[in-house]
Amino acid sequence: MGVSVTFIPPLDLKGQYQSIQQDVSDAVLDVLSSGRYIKGPTVELFEHQFADYIGTRECIACNSGTDALLLALKALDIGPGDEVITTPFTFIATAEMISAAGATPVFVDIEADSFNLNPEAIAPAITSRTRAIIPVHLFGRPTNMTKIMAIADRHNLAVIEDCAQATGATWGDHRVGSIGHIGCFSFYPTKNLGACGDGGAVTTQDEAIAARIRKLGDHGRSGGYYHEEVGINSRLDSIQAVILSIKLQQLDQWNQQRDAAAARYQALMQAIPSIGLPQLMQQGSQVWNQYTIRLQQASQVAQDHSEAEDSTIGANLYRDRVRQHLQEQDIGSAVYYPLPLHLQPVYSALGYARGSLPHSEQAATEVLSLPMFPELTEAQQMQVTYALKDAI
Numbered sequence: 001m002g003v004s005v006t007f008i009p010p011l012d013l014k015g016q017y018q019s020i021q022q023d024v025s026d027a028v029l030d031v032l033s034s035g036r037y038i039k040g041p042t043v044e045l046f047e048h049q050f051a052d053y054i055g056t057r058e059c060i061a062c063n064s065g066t067d068a069l070l071l072a073l074k075a076l077d078i079g080p081g082d083e084v085i086t087t088p089f090t091f092i093a094t095a096e097m098i099s100a101a102g103a104t105p106v107f108v109d110i111e112a113d114s115f116n117l118n119p120e121a122i123a124p125a126i127t128s129r130t131r132a133i134i135p136v137h138l139f140g141r142p143t144n145m146t147k148i149m150a151i152a153d154r155h156n157l158a159v160i161e162d163c164a165q166a167t168g169a170t171w172g173d174h175r176v177g178s179i180g181h182i183g184c185f186s187f188y189p190t191k192n193l194g195a196c197g198d199g200g201a202v203t204t205q206d207e208a209i210a211a212r213i214r215k216l217g218d219h220g221r222s223g224g225y226y227h228e229e230v231g232i233n234s235r236l237d238s239i240q241a242v243i244l245s246i247k248l249q250q251l252d253q254w255n256q257q258r259d260a261a262a263a264r265y266q267a268l269m270q271a272i273p274s275i276g277l278p279q280l281m282q283q284g285s286q287v288w289n290q291y292t293i294r295l296q297q298a299s300q301v302a303q304d305h306s307e308a309e310d311s312t313i314g315a316n317l318y319r320d321r322v323r324q325h326l327q328e329q330d331i332g333s334a335v336y337y338p339l340p341l342h343l344q345p346v347y348s349a350l351g352y353a354r355g356s357l358p359h360s361e362q363a364a365t366e367v368l369s370l371p372m373f374p375e376l377t378e379a380q381q382m383q384v385t386y387a388l389k390d391a392i
Helices: 014-034 040-054 065-075 095-101 145-154 207-216 237-247 251-269 296-303 310-326 343-352 358-364 377-392
Strands: 060-061 083-087 104-107 130-134 156-161 184-185 202-203 221-223 291-295 367-370
Touching: 014 237, 040 060, 040 202, 040 237, 060 065, 060 207, 060 237, 065 095, 065 156, 065 207, 083 095, 083 310, 095 104, 104 343, 130 145, 130 184, 145 156, 202 207, 251 377, 291 296, 291 310, 291 358, 310 358, 310 367, 310 377, 358 367
Parallel strands: 083 104, 083 130, 130 156, 156 184
Antiparallel strands: 060 202, 184 202, 291 367
16 A cells, blocks of 8 residues: 555544534634623523533533533532542543542542443442542543442442543433533543633533532632632633534534444454454443554563563553554554553552552553544545554
8 A cells, every 4th residue: 555645643623623614713703793702692502502412401611621520529529538439541630630629539440341440449449538439431432320320329429420532422321421410521622522722511410519610610709709619710711612512513423423433443453463442332322532442462562571660661662663653654643541540650649559450551551542533534544454454
């Protein structure tokens, strides 16, 4: 196969924008003409639309997915002395906001096949200080919410769903973000529903929690310049809201295109040795924010090194060589995530030893995310497949 003349990035936002360019331009100009740049009718409209889409009574738009997590924790009065169980195999914002609230993140291992929090590992980690569980629907695949909600109910724990990578995904008949007590969403541009800037939202069925989150996100004010508690400034601006309203109308179609692309990858890559393909869901639907394979030979390389730290370096060098070969063939890729949170320097004081959460650690040495976006063509995927097979 000849060398491509066009680079295939891990994510291409230009094609998506071109499909809605005129609608976005008109809507943004209307907002600029209105003079209502913060809050206002466009933000309220998006909040109603998104709540209807997710299937919750309430939606509170905010500045980012990170803020959404912090607001959720603060609304539940989770703070110093409390523990929150979550996954170490995710972006740091999940644990970072637990720490920012003053609580302690408690990491438990993931399932080897899904990359998501292992429900069977939760109960042994629960103590008298545990207040909540934060499952992350990683790469667009929902966590097993049936098991997690059952555990939470038995132990009287809150469940905060981190839906940053899974907008539109379902567990059973329900969209993620409507199953736990609170759902947290990111509208960072790389997400399935992404703004042209930063943004986030909190969803809930509980009107009292929603009212508290609205207050906390607006400097803790009850109205005017009267402040009942210490809050933060976390508001979605009107331009982002109107762009998100337009994109929300296309989200299901874009997610279906991602699903079709994932199915093509599955068919094309079945015969490539030494890689593990993503496992398909049997209950609910995933939305493929990432298409992430395992480079299983990386772990074999790691076993040739006697020291644990050296083994990680060896595995990462193997993956780096694969990525370099793809890059030379005009194909981008990404690694989410090269070092699990329990081994990050910032959490060294928690005392997790290397080897304590083996599935998370193995995943970190093996994962590689390939190009994935709605406009990805079969020809591009064939190019990715040929280059990957050659690299392996």
